[in-house]
Amino acid sequence: MVASAGFRGLVAAQPDETLAGLDLTGRERRRLVSMARQRGMAVSTAIHRANRLLPLDHTLPFTCFLLGDQLREVVDQYWRENPAENLQLPAECERFAAFLAVDLASGRVSGPYLEEVLAFERAATELRFFTEDELRRRAGVERDLPPLVRIVRFRHDPVPLLEALSRRQLPPPNLQHGEFHLLIDCRSGEPEFRLLDAQAAAAVHKL
């Protein structure tokens, strides 16, 4: 009833049909019906959704912003497929990012900047939460780079793109299109960002 307003509505409106077949005592049945009809249930549902959304907004804020009107449908589907909460931020970020990447690849979700921004925030979250040893062990790490260094490929100039998103604004319409490589280096403990040209990016990969 907390996770599904639709089911709660059925319990409130048609308790006999909806609860039929469940192994409930009379008191338990009366309680469920009473609770389904209280205004506080809508608050519980809203908090349930907020508590599931907050870890995503914390680790993938630009991605969530760019999803815009698509966000509600995406998270509803994600929560239907993943009804268990994941309290650890990087684990929840990774699970949702993997889910969204499939949707992006299939075209079910679309946006001109989503793929590159998702890749950027995914890398930034890993670098923020994992130690060098953990990063080395994790699958998918670019093995030719030090564990605390990532290069994220952008198809739009990442500087104005990320600056706009950091102000919670849509990127300017005339963003330069092309091949950009943003290097994130966390070896000093704090992230340092540097834009590489294609030659430099290839050279860094060869180091």
Place this chain on the structure above:
Amino acid sequence: MGLLFNPVLPGFVEAYPESFDYLEIIPDREWADRGVNATPRFSALEKSFEFFRRVRETKPILCHAVGLSIGSAALFDTGHVEQIRRLHADLSFAWHSDHLSFARLPLRDHEMHTALSLPVPYDQDVLAMVSSRVRQILSAVPCPFLLENNVYYVEAPEQDMSEPEFLNRLAGETGCGILLDLHNVYVNARNHGFPAESFLRDLDLSRVVELHIAGGSELLGFYTDSHAGPVAGPVWDLLEQTLSAAPWIRAVTFEFHESYYSFLKAEGIRAELGRARKIWERHG
């Protein structure tokens, strides 16, 4: 005076160690749980635990879990208890705590979570079930165990006893302590129209070991326990009253959600901790 740790706090903890006496951690946020049947089940974030071990060199660490779901009738997660025991062996908590609530529903091949702590019904059979589980926890983890009073936005009718009576009996019958969240009391009192003082009057304060203080916000006509920045004004009054009546209480923990850090900032956190410390010192 303590601070509930969240992911935006490492810098604050290192910069202002004099502002708090202990750090309280939510362990479930620091490990990935692959599910009760997975092997290995838990993988801890090394970075977090390296940080906690450094803090532990100079300050106590308390453990405040959110993932046990002790009130789930169809599930008693002994694997979670065992993980807390391992953590205690590592960080040596003065005590550990969780919530008198449920949030997990085991289904055929997976779990559903409410992402919100729901109160247990305060019934005789629930008291017997939770008491048995508390005894198992006390024998498994060699340090005191506390349970926290809950927030509720919906009232369950026909309960056998009140929340304070349930907590008093639970603590009396098992030896567990009570973590009294004053903001939770305030939220319930405000939403359901009873005086918070009556809850405190009915609760056996001799069982209370730790207090939580926090703030909240409005949502859909209710006042919620959102930990939205500074401590709610009336909670300061409840803190005064509680410490005055129960000066043996050992800890007061300030909680806020990390999404409000940009609003509070380091100065705001220090101000809340400082104000709480002054009240503590008046009654200590």
